[in-house]
Amino acid sequence: MSQSVKSTLDGAVRLSRRIGDGDIAKGDVILQVEDLGVNFWVNGEWFAAAEHVSYELRAGEVLAIVGESGSGKTQSSMSLIGLLPPNGRATGSAKLKGLELLGLDGRRLREVRGNEIAVIFQEPMTALNPVYTVGFQIAETLRTHYVMAPAEAKARSLELMRLVEIPDPEGSYDKFPHQLSGGQRQRIMIAQSLACDPKLLIADEPTTALDVTVQAEILKLMRELRERVDAAIILITHDMGVVADMADRIVVMKDGRVVEHGTADAIFHHPSHPYTQSLLAAVPHLGKAADEDAPAVATTLVAEGERGCVPLADGDPSITPALLLEDVAIEYPAQGRRKAFRAAHHINLRVDPGQVVGLVGESGSGKTTIGRAAVALLPVADGRLSVAGRDITRATNKQLLPFRRDVGIVFQDPGSSLNPRLPVGESIGEPLYLHEHLRGKELSDRVEELLDSVELPRSMRNRYPHELSGGQRQRIGIARSLALKPKLLIADEPTSALDVSVQARVLKLFADLQERHGFACLFISHDLAVVEMLSSRIAVMREGRLVEVGPTAEIVNNPRHEYTQRLLAAVPVPDPDEQRQRRELRDRILAEHGVS
């Protein structure tokens, strides 16, 4: 296979010199990193982002660098191709086939970039230039390093696009990044990085911005590619689940230092450092829900056919549900020339007081739409939506004011959900200020109480959002949503923007708070494993429709809808052997149902 990858390149004249002599074979040492350090200059002082990093990489090998945000894993890898910001500085040594990479500049550095070392970035939408077609961007990389006619470059680009399994490569060649889905964009990024047949591929969190299902597809692609190309791969990630059956060796980094280094097998089965153990424990494990209490008779409700919808589950009529949606359709209102867009159809869902219901689906499935409609941020176009017995389907702003006391919402992006110009204490206190008209001492006492409850120091109330880490910001978001002791809380992917280890701590806090306050909760996520940890019932959503609703244990252990099965199989597990089994299971499901 690797022959066919190189076919069009073999005759081409190089513009950039190759490093080392001749071809590389699997097993040759490609990269030697010794005592690598990265420092940043901040206000006259140097801060170490990474220090004493040493490793060796062979052709055809996958090295995973695992660590939380801020552990220096990205910066230490970016220093290899001179991509540090101007106030950064790299020390030590990094040799690619004998060529010292640190301190390289000008023409020599450009010859290495894209040609010998390629990078797959985290966010394909921002890494691809929106004003050029994706085909042009792949061809551009080729024509930078080879003497190639446009037609030749196009032929090679199409070949690469086929390699990364883009559907209809000829048609996609002239598409712009925004016309492709997130997964396809990431495939284009991979095709671009493979364009010049590089010796080393750096994948910087290639799947973090993607859904679980798309993540599984991209990982599958990368796993297949490593067999086909001879490049060595550095996979940077914070999720032990992602590297489980991909990495040959793993480097675990914390606060700029390597805390553990070993083969994948050793790290997964016998982690010696407590930090590695905690990273492994942080990955949400599917199937923790006890399956013995699963009833013999299936109680899940499954949608029939393409356009089917799930009927409303029977509930205890004596209880007023905290959230009740009856045949609800939700529309994004028309905006100028843009027509109204119906994002959810015929939704029947009920959340009882004190119950946590998980809402799962891929991005674009309409789950956030339901969450926003439940807090009256979006109008209900059809059907009936009531919260704690209060019908809010056609309520005006004024009528909604008392309703606002009963609901809270935690948003997905903790960076954007706090006003950057207000100290976080003021953000937390705003609902109290508006509804209970608390002022001065009373208000600050309540804010401190709330900070205590989300396990943040009281002094933090005077800080601004930009000073806090992602996990701290999300805790603030939770504290604010709980300020009025709501009956219903909407949690809209509260942890998907966080590191896996931070996610684990935030989820634990969330579960504790739910137990203590007993609010009903609609927990929205694309990750079934996360939802499983918290909720007693799960609703699965696809393309604006609910496809399966039922008790958690049943959904997880005995999914009946094909889509639910796919979602379940896509969840990564931090265990290489189990992961391999799951991957095979997933391939089987896909083969049976004939979906790509």
Added chain:
Amino acid sequence: MSELEFNAADGGPGRGDNAIEAKEVEGLSQGQIVLRRFLRHRGAMGGLIVLAITAVFACSAMGIGPIPGWWQYQDPNATHPMLNNGAPTVTLPQWLGGPGFSLGDHPFGQDNIGVDNFACVMKGVQTSLLVMVILGLTALIVGVTIGALAGYYRGWIDNLLMRLTDLMIVLPTLVVGAVLGKLISVATDKFGLPIEAGTFIKLNLPILLAIALGLILWPTMARLVRGEFLSLREREFVDSARVAGATDWRIITKHMLPNSMGVIIVNITLLMSQAVVLETALSFLGFGVQPPNVSLGLLISTNQGAFATRPWLFWWPGLFIIIIALSVNFIGDGLRDAFDPRTKRIPSAREMAKSLGQAQEAAS
């Protein structure tokens, strides 16, 4: 506390995602960060100092309102005996090769009937600054209000207000300014207003002119604020304020306006420097400030016949126009940089080497 602690040895959490970036802004509010960046901007600080000195000098020389200034000739329209054929009496200090610094009787010279040019220029600077500030404030209030309402409510309000804005934008500023300026100055005769109203208009002509110009210069501001509001209202903190039960008024004033302060301040400073030049141009064309008021443009206009014989009558007003417009522009530029979240302080190679040396010394 969990993510703040720094436990290297155990299995505890790491230092968190933006630890190093946060070092630079530790314990500072957004406003303080902007202020710090602004104070570091050399051009802006220079502009601010020059503008402040000019304003203080002009105001103290000619006094404000009833308060007299220190200059001997307080009336810019009074004539004085001709001295030295009207040439400037200001002399260069010794270190610049002159006989030593002194102002003399008429430091900026006199025109052909003996009017003191220094008094005129200083009064003109006052007028220019006054016009600049009032014009800025008028455009600020109108522009921000209209932009904020259009951006926040969208729908038909947006349509209505933006079409109005389009209408204002297509009007050529200079022509409308000229017509309005003329209209104000001839209002008494044309509309049969009482004499008192006429004198009131005559005395306060610069202020009225500034308000009139402000009322036609707001569209750029309104468009920018609307654009900013359109993107801000999609941010989740606005949604969360709405969920918390905040009223529209509170969301606009407490959450959205402070976040668009950057755009507003930058635009208003640029508008103000534009205002100085516009007022000058109008007065030069004879449509702006009218005698007995004095403005820099008017000075240039009335003395245009004397360009060959008494060039100083142009130099001084021209110099001050440039000083004011340039320094306001520099301030605006500095503010733009200060409010831009992407501008990071990039150390010079020397600074980096210096702190590196210190670090190595400390290590050895």
